[in-house]
Amino acid sequence: MxxxxxxxxxxxxxxxxxxxxxxxxxxxxxxxxxxxxxxxxxxxxxxxxxxxxxxxxxxxxxxxxxxxKEEKSDIERKIKQAYKWIDILDFLKAYGRSSNLLFMQGTIFSASQISVQCNINHVLKEKLDGLINYLEDLVISINIEEGTKDAISE
The missing domain is CATH 1.10.10 (Arc Repressor Mutant, subunit A)
Incomplete structure (x- = not known):
């Protein structure tokens, strides 16, 4: 050298x-x-x-x-993780639109409300079905409030 x-x-x-x-x-x-x-x-x-x-x-x-320097597998894992969160945010944003909710800080989503909307809106149901791969990471009832440190809860 x-x-x-x-x-x-x-x-x-x-x-x-x-x-x-x-x-x-x-x-x-x-x-x-x-x-x-x-x-x-x-x-x-x-x-x-x-x-x-x-x-x-x-x-x-x-x-x-x-x-x-990163192994190819690490890069692929990070990309998959990013896609997962993009899919989750896409679903929540679509849910917000179908429920006339503004998806922003302070918006509260509940599992029962999401269930009702999915029964009404088939596109939303398909998006939720697409998230089945992420189910263990996804507990749907997001409370995005100012000062809240735990963003995802059931």
Whole structure:
């Protein structure tokens, strides 16, 4: 492995906080760090160096940033989790529309009200049926009130 360039510790401290180093930054230090990374084989050296920390130095058009290396299975799991919550929110928003409720902070949903609406509205029933895969995570009676820390309860 090549010796990391000067200011590697400063570059790391800055990037690990989720910041970008840009070639057109107003800050002269940032522009200098960009030139250091961009110079010769420093990018490859830093990529190798950061990979030992399970981090990946990513290059964009005129900028650099750090990302965590993740297994493909972890990424897929996170995407599935996001889809699940999108489906749940889609159902609750559709329920709110069919019940003439405004889905916002302070809106209260109850299982009995949802059941009644699903018997009336077949589209809503289909959406609820689609959530059956998430049933163990989904306990429908959401109370989104200001100051409430437990957002989901039965």
């Amino acid at each position: 090549n010796i990391p360039p000067e200011h590697t510790d400063d570059i790391f401290d800055f990037l690990r906080k989720g910041h970008f180093i840009s070639e057109d930054s107003r800050d002269e230090t940032m522009r200098n760090w960009f030139r250091i990374i961009d110079d010769g084989n420093n990018y490859e050296t830093l990529c190798e160096y950061f990979s030992m920390l399970n981090l990946s130095l990513e290059e964009g058009k005129g900028y650099y940033y750090l990302s965590q």
